[in-house]
Amino acid sequence: MKTLALYDNTGYIYLQMAGSYRTPQGGILYLEVEIPEGKTLKSIDATAKPNIPVYEDIPLTEIKKVNTQMTTILKSLIK
Numbered sequence: 001m002k003t004l005a006l007y008d009n010t011g012y013i014y015l016q017m018a019g020s021y022r023t024p025q026g027g028i029l030y031l032e033v034e035i036p037e038g039k040t041l042k043s044i045d046a047t048a049k050p051n052i053p054v055y056e057d058i059p060l061t062e063i064k065k066v067n068t069q070m071t072t073i074l075k076s077l078i079k
Contacts, residue, residue: 001018001019001034002018002032002033002034003016003017003018003032003033003034003035003041004016004017004018004021004023004030004031004032005030005031005032005033005041005044005053006024006028006029006030007029007030007031007043007044007046008029008046009029009046010046011043011044011045011046011047011051011054012043013041013043013044016041029044029046029051031044031051031053033053035053035055036055038057038058039055039056039057039058040055040056040057040058041053041054041055042054042055042056
């Protein structure tokens with residue numbers, strides 16, 4: 001799903017929205033991006049021309065961390 005990001009000339013994102021929206025007309029900097037699965041939009045690289053999105057991994061939840069630890073422990077016990 002496309003996401004609209006409104007940002008300043010330093011790349012700081014002020015607003016992100018998905019779904020139904022109207023793209024700005026005029027002096028507002030914006031970028032429409034597809035955010036990959038497992039990622040979040042961190043900022044916009046305003047030094048690149050054209051400006052490009054900067055993504056980062058979504059942090060693991062505590063449950064996923066514990067699940068990974070349990071899987072590792074179980075694998076070591078099976079050996």
